[in-house]
Amino acid sequence: MLSRKQKDFLVKSIFFVIALVSILILFLIMFYLFREGLPIFEVVSVKDFLFGRYWYPTSDPPAFGIFPLLVGSIYVTALSTLIAVPLGVMTAIYLAEIASPALRNIVKPIVELLAGMPSVVIGFFGMVVVAPFLQNYLDLDSGLNLFNASLMLAFMSVPTICSISEDAIFSVPRELKEGSLALGATHFQTIVKVIIPASLSGISTSIILGMSRAIGETMVVLMVAGGAAMIPESIFDPVRPMPASIAAEMAEAPFHSNHYYALFAIGIVLFLFTLAFNMIADHISHKYRQVGAATL
């Protein structure tokens, strides 16, 4: 039989090994991403890769400029954020400050469950419901475009934004709220001037995590963004965001061809974007954490 001490050691070791393995695998994936992506820069310079205006990876000679894809991703993310932030934050304010506790207890879990909606379902909805609607009512060539993709991505990030913002708003200390009301402020003034400023770090974090979700999302943009690798001139032009390119082209890119390396390099760019978003979110939530009665 093992002694108590040996058992303890065994349990600790097992947990350590499991933790190590999962982290190690993620690191290996990252390493692999860089190993498979960096060789493209022997063919094309970093500047031409990022800012080249033409993405013709299969032409002869091929052009590996991902600028249209980069712009597509940024536009789609920006527009979806523009749509999702008012919806998500206002819903959060409603749930935390205005709705009755009973209603909050029902609606909050539902909103959180919506975060688990499979993206392919949202993409499908965008394809068969939103796209024909846009096409018919706005008289467009195709309803699969930047606007449709942004709208669908917005619906995907609303639950994230709403849930995290709601937590932040709800945890604003009651003393602050009472302090404001006791000075003769109305409920609305209290929300705008005290509660939102006090929960701003949580709200900002939620917005950036929502953006990070939108920029990395693949299935929705693959299905509804339209897929044209060009710089859009209007929000109703089709675009081809970075994840959609990778997903669409990886199967047909020959192993270790320049096209293959280029797709991995797009993966690196995408990775750096989400990494930056997450670091900013982390930074905001730590640095702007308030002290004293206003601690979140």
Added chain:
Amino acid sequence: MGSEKRVKISVQNLNFYYGDFHALHDISMDMYENHVTALIGPSGCGKSTFLRCINRMNDLILGTRVEGKLLLDGKDLYDPKVDVVEVRRKVGMVFQKPNPFPKSIFENVAYGLRVNGVKDKKFIAHRVEESLKMAAIWDEVKDRLHSSALGLSGGQQQRLCIARALAMEPEVLLMDEPASALDPIATQKIEDLIFELKKRFTIVIVTHNMQQAARVSDYTAFFYMGRLVEVDTTDVIFTRPKEKQTEDYITGRFG
């Protein structure tokens, strides 16, 4: 106490309920203008609940109910026609824990004026200075009015909160154990302040500290289990209370 004293707040058969819980039983008492009334009693006796009735702060808690009358200058604060925001402008409050807003010192004091629609910058600056002076904190903060209020010490924060309430020029100032989170020196400052402030305001203070009640107040009300046991001048309450319960509490035999 002069004979010219005037009733500022008159409470008549006030009952208060949290849902089914009957928290205050039939409270009747008067509070006088430019005097300090202390509310004392063991934890959970209803003194804070009673205090929060005076600026209708309990309205925020769902399922609460008030019966009876609470008159400020003869007008019932719980009349359905009364605007609660108006009540809170007249009846300021200082809370147990200092609760400055995460804003600058200046903005904390200016807040009440701003939310009440005051735009005149000169007037606001003047009132902020005046209030900070009245709260005896001006000298400590005058060089850093625009830095965060959260950088102040607890005692300074509490005096800032008092200044914030004074900026509204309330008629009544409610203080809910304003010194309970502070050290003895900061407490001393708050007590000196109360003595000054009663010249201009009517003050109602909840305190757990018997010596504090004896030092700062003109009248003392003793609450027990949601009932007002006895109210009289502080002198009488502390030297020859009529009720046995009051005497026991004052002398530390329970509570």
